[in-house]
Amino acid sequence: MRRTRFTRRFAVALATVAALAGFASTPASAETSLDWDAAVAGLRTAAAGNPAAEQAVGRLIASGQRADEVALPAQPFQIPAQSDIGRGTGPGVYGSGIALGLDGFRFGFFGGPGTISPNQAGAKLEVVWFNISNGRSGTNILSEHQDIPVDTTIRTGVLDTGPGLIVAAVYGSLWHRWSVPVSDAHPDGYQYQLGTISVPSFGAVSN
Template sequence: MNRRYFGRRIAAGLTAAVAATMMFTGAASAQPTDSVPAVDPTTAIAKLRTAAAGNPDAEAAIERLALSPTDAAAMDIALPGQIFQVPAYSDTGQGGPVLGQLYGAGVATNMSNQFRFGFFGGPGTIAADQAGAQLEVVYYSFATGASGVVKLDQNNVAVPTVISTPPVAGLGGGLVVAAVYGSLNHQVGPNIVKSTIWWPSLGSVLA
């Protein structure tokens, strides 16, 4: 990925992410916390490699991130609506020659002791019919060592541009790194549009 524009891509992605995440979580603000250390992307990718082992799609997604691990600075955490610090790019994303195919970003929530990963992005809204598409998140918990791959298939939330996982247990109430990859169907007018992520959304969050 071109280093010259990467910072601006992240900034644009996070700006777009704030409004959708606040709607998704019902949070009034998402300010960085000073009590939690930032995560080095190289460390995050190493942990996610372990979590992805044996899953070819997850392994391929992490290897794409590993091509430019230092392009993302150490990743600060925002609470309570936690936006993944590195946004996703897809074949249907928008942004022109500078931003490229900016698509959306991963999010995470921990409401009523139910931790979920989510994703929001365009175009249009999340389609009810996800046939032929599969959006997944690979994660690793620093608190417990728990890791895995979970499908994002809960698209009945109040915001029609957000899809999430079922609750994810066993993360230990600590630091988690995760990456969202795969494909997602969108409803654009009468048409179903499939978006395929070529640059996963990478984040460090608190469970």
């Protein structure tokens, strides 16, 4: 349902981590605190030449939010995303990025109203990331999602980030849906809504 609480979504998202692919936390690196200036400088480097990624990083910096702690995989990003639909009641807090590991490092996203639609035509959710420890970086699309109730996340494929401290920002747009009575307007029994991220979800994670 559209009014499902964000905290319950996160609990189910973590269950999905285990149920779908055996994801689990990886051992912590020595880094536990984050140099914010180095983090945003790394994201600027990773985003260079990609206008959408550059704008997303710019909006993150302009928001005035900062993070100073490092998480492990299967923990939500420190800064949640903001969007034009929020959690379904108007603009505001929307959802969070998440890092997943063990079968291979991935980024994911969960949140927003209803559930993630299996059809993402016309939407594009992406993550820009930078490994501060080794200089690797990339921009990847989040497109892996199974149309089953337990799957509350949408994810990248496995990424070769290498070990170390990785900073990332999830931005773009995502289709959601929730059940409604079947009608001419909703022949499949679903209402659909597109969420567009205004401020990306930022995370710093040890891989």
